[in-house]
Amino acid sequence: MPRGAVARRARDPRGGHRVRGERLTRCSTLALSLGAVALVAAACSSSTPAATKSASKTTTPPTTSTTTAGAAAGSTTTTAAKAGVTTTTTASGAHTATTQPPASSSSCSTSGGTLSPTCDTQSPSFKLAGAGANSIAPFFTRAFYYFNQANKAVTVNYSPAGSSVGVTDIEQNTVNFGDSEVPIPTPASGTSGNILQVPVDLGGVALSYNLPGVPGGLKLDGPTLAGIFLGTIKTWNDSSIAALNPGVNLPSTAIVPVHRADSSGPGYDLDQYLIDTGGSAWTGSAAGTTPSTKWPLPKVGVGEQLNTGVATFIQQTPGAIGYVEYAYSLEGGFTNAAVKNESGSFVKPSQSSIAAAGSQASNLSASNFNIVNGPGSGTYPLANFSWSLIYQKQSNSNLGVVLGKLLDWVTTTGQQQAAALGYSPLPANVAALAHQTLLTLENSAGKPLFS
C-alpha cells in the first residue's frame, strides 16, 4: 500500500473502513452483474420453444440471408422483432451438402448468354437484397446458402418480413427481388415497370394442434374448421369434431384458435379453403367470399406474428390450433390435422400429399395460381406456390443476369433442398414456367438478357 494511503488512514480513523467499504461495494456490483448475466444465460438455454432450440444448435452459414437486410432493403416495416423472431427459426442449419457445384463449362458466360442449370452459378459478383414471404424463409435460407457455396461471388440477403412487405418493397424498387405467397394481380407493375412473377417453391399449410393424448391426424373438414375459427365450436369434444373422429378420445379442453396477426400466405390459403368448403357460416361472416391475406376474423382467438409466433403459441398452449407453413410444423414436430379434400378423403400434410396438390396445376400462371382444394384422393387441400417478384427490365444488366441465374438455379438444382425442409419440389411444368418467365428478362435497352 502506498505511503500516502497509510498516512491518510492514520489521519482519518474512518478512512480504512471507507476504503474497504468501497471495495466491497465494487465487488458486490461486479458479482451481482455477473450473476445477472449468468441468470439470463441460464434462462435462455433452458427455455423450450423451437425458436431458441434451433438458434442454439444452428451453425448459421456466414454468408447467408435471413435477418437485417430489412433496413438495407428500405422496408419501412421490417421491425427488429420481425427479423429477430424469424431469424432464429429460419436459419435451420444446413447440415448435408447435396449440391454438386456445376462442372465449369467454357460455354457459360458470366454476362448473360445461356440460362441453364449448368451455367446458373457462373455469374458476376453481386450482393442481392430480397424481402418477402416468411413461409418460404427456411427454404430460401438453405438454397441461397448452397448457391453461395457454388458461387462465392454472389451473396443474398433475404428479409422474411412477410409477403406484403415483399410486394410493397418490389413495387417501390427498394429490393432486388420480392417474394409473395400470393401473386400480385396481373399485369403487375411497380415504379420501374413490368414485374415478372416466378414460381419458386411449393409448400403446404399445416393445421397444427396441441392436444395432449390425441395423436396426429385428427380429421377436420371445412365446416368444422370454419366453426373453430369463427369461435362457434368451443371445445375439443364438440359433437361435430367427435362425429368426424369416431374412436378418438377427445378431451373437453377449450379450443384456442390462433391466427396470424400480420397478413400471410397461409392465412390466404385457409381462407380460400374455408370459402370453398366452410359453407354459409364462413362466407356469411366477416370473411365474405373473397380470400384475404389479412386474417378476416381477428376478433376470435389469439393473433401472433409470423409463422414463428403462431408455432411458439401452439407449442406453449394445450388446446391451441393454428395454421402454419408445413416447414415450420415439421421443424416444431407438431401434430397436424388430416384435412378433408375435394374428393372426400382426409389427408395429412406431407411432402407427397403437397406434391400431389402441386401436380394439379397443369395451367399455372400468376393469374391462375389457386391450387387450394384441388382434385385427387391423395391431394392435400391447403397448398400454394410461392412467387418471386422481379422487374422485367433490369437497368443494371449484370444484376439482371445474377437475378435470372439465381432464380433459375433455385427452381431447378435448388429444389433438391426443398424436400428435407417440408416443401415439395416444383413439378416439371412449373419449373418450365419459371424458366420461360426468366428468359423474358431484359436490359435497359429492351434487349433480352439471356438467349
Next chain:
Amino acid sequence: MSPTLLEEVPPPRLTPVEGVSEALQRRWGRPGGRAYAVLRWTGAAVFVAIVLGLLVSLLVSSSQAFGHSGLSFLWSGTYNATKDVYPTGVYIVGTLVTTTVAIVLAVPIGVATAAFLSELAPRWLGAPLSVLIDLIAAVPSIVVGLWGLLVLSPVFARHVEPFFKKVPLVEWFFHGPAYGPSMLLAGTVLAVMILPTIVALSRTALSSVATEDREAARALGATRWQVVRTAVVPGARTGIEAAVFLAMGRALGETIAVAMVIGNNYALPHSLLAPGATLGSAIINNFGEASPGLDRSSIIGLVVVLLAMTALVNVGGQLLLRRRLRAVGAVA
C-alpha cells in the same frame, strides 16, 4: 407572534451585472461567438421544424381517414373496408387498460425500491442494485418482448392467471380462459419496462428531500419507516408524480413488446385475461401490409390518436406538476 415574520420576503430585484452586455457584444464580434450563436439558433429551429414537420405530415397523411369517417374514426375506425372493421376504440381501450395495469404494478414496486435505495439500503447493496435497475432500462424492448413470449407467457398460462381467477373480489377482472397472451401479460411486460424509469427518477426525488425534514421527523421520535412514510415520500411527491407520468408515456407508446404478448385480438376485451390490442401493436401489425389509400391513411390516423394520447398525458402531467410546485411556492 407577529405576522410579519411569516410574510414572504420579496425576491431581490435582479440588476444586470455591469459589463455583461458589453462582453456579449464583444463575443459576438469574435468568430467563435458568432458560430455559437448560429449553432444555438439552428438547434432550436431544427427542433421546432422536426416537431412541426411530423405533425403536419401525419395530419396530411391521415386526412383521408378522418375525412372518410370524421370523429367516428375515434371509435369505429375505418380501414380494411372489404373485411371486418377494426375499431380504433378497442385499441384505445386496450392501450388504457395495459397502461393502467403497468402503472398499478410498477408504481408501488418502483417507489418502494426507490425509497429502499435512497433511505434504507446499505451501500454495498444499494450501488449494485442501482446498476441492475439501470441495466433493465437498457434492455431493448424486443428482448423484453421475446422474454415475455417465451418465458413469461407459459408461466402466466399455467400459474399466474389461474391463481388470479381464484382470488375473491377481483375475480371478475380475470374471468375467461387463461392461455398466456393477454392484457395482463402485456401490462406486466410494460411494468418491467417502465420500472427503471420510475425507480431512477423517484430515487433522485427522494434523495433531494431536505435533510432537515428527516431530522425533524427523527427529532419527533419517528422510527426509520415513519421518517420515510411521513417526511421523505410526501416531500418527494412531485418528483414521483413526474416519474409516473414519464413512465406512463412510455407504456402508452410501446409497440413491439406488446404486440408479441398481447394476443392481437380485435374484439373489445371482456377480462384482463382476454387477448387484446393496443394502438401501438395494431399499428405495427398492420402498417406493413396496408395498401396505399384509405387503408394506410387509417393506420396513420391511429398514429395521430396515439400521439394525441401521449401528448395529453404529458400536458396533463405538466399542468399537475406546475400546480403542485405553485402550491409549494417553487414557481410563480
